[in-house]
Amino acid sequence: MRQSRRARLGWLVPMLLAALPASHARAGAADADRESCTGDTGARLQFLESHLDDKRTYADRWWKAWSAVYVAGIAVEGARAGLADDSGARADHVVSAAKAGIGLTQNLLRPPPARLGTRDLQQMSTRTEDGCAERLSRAETILRENAEASRRNRFAWKPHLANLALNLGGAVIVAEGFHEPRGWASGAVGLAVGELRIWTYPWQADGAWKEYQRRFPASGVPQPPATSWHIEPSDGGARLVVNY
Numbered sequence: 001m002r003q004s005r006r007a008r009l010g011w012l013v014p015m016l017l018a019a020l021p022a023s024h025a026r027a028g029a030a031d032a033d034r035e036s037c038t039g040d041t042g043a044r045l046q047f048l049e050s051h052l053d054d055k056r057t058y059a060d061r062w063w064k065a066w067s068a069v070y071v072a073g074i075a076v077e078g079a080r081a082g083l084a085d086d087s088g089a090r091a092d093h094v095v096s097a098a099k100a101g102i103g104l105t106q107n108l109l110r111p112p113p114a115r116l117g118t119r120d121l122q123q124m125s126t127r128t129e130d131g132c133a134e135r136l137s138r139a140e141t142i143l144r145e146n147a148e149a150s151r152r153n154r155f156a157w158k159p160h161l162a163n164l165a166l167n168l169g170g171a172v173i174v175a176e177g178f179h180e181p182r183g184w185a186s187g188a189v190g191l192a193v194g195e196l197r198i199w200t201y202p203w204q205a206d207g208a209w210k211e212y213q214r215r216f217p218a219s220g221v222p223q224p225p226a227t228s229w230h231i232e233p234s235d236g237g238a239r240l241v242v243n244y
Contacts (some may be wrong), residue, residue: 036134047117048139051208056117059202063111073100088180095170114202130144146205153201163194
């Protein structure tokens with residue numbers, strides 16, 4: 001007897017709930033070394049490291065939760081494939097297990113960099129001005145790269161196209177190759193789950209990077225040139241000069 005598609009996703013919700021952000025004690029964010037960095041450098045390090053530590057938990061739980069979802073998908077769909085009583089249902093479960101395997105592989109090979117927090121900064125001494133400057137430069141690089149990863153994984157067309165192609169291909173194989181109508185439903189569910197993963201990817205770094213650029217315009221972050229204009233005399237007349 002065919003089971004409800006709703007029941008088939010029953011294991012997904014509780015696992016995804018584990019990815020929600022939670023408060024935690026920041027490890028290493030307030031180490032004594034950083035306090036020796038004074039002035040603008042100290043303030044910028046405080047901003048950067050506080051953000052990196054604060055958002056580490058969400059990124060780590062997001063990665064672990066989706067890995068668990070895919071492992072469960074492989075196990076559940078693989079078991080159902082073995083118990084299926086006809087080739088169409090078996091193909092549907094096999095394809096679903098294969099898609100979960102692809103998702104798990106991607107998750108393991110490309111974890112969100114934000115889950116590392118300030119790990120790369122902990123061994124960098126700030127007992128000298130040069131050390132403070134080096135740690136600041138590295139912290140800026142980490143936050144910028146986290147922001148780029150967020151934009152690339154959420155807004156770029158490739159992840160969404162790959163998600164569509166994977167689930168559409170699976171649906172065609174099951175529905176057309178094995179004449180199993182449920183293949184289209186499986187493809188729709190897989191597409192929705194894939195989009196959920198994409199849009200819940202750790203996003204906070206992008207906003208923090210923009211806020212950092214706004215709050216610390218004198219830092220090493222490249223700033224767009226200011227636009228200005230003035231009127232100056234020219235050949236018995238006047239001309240507008242715009243600098244940008």
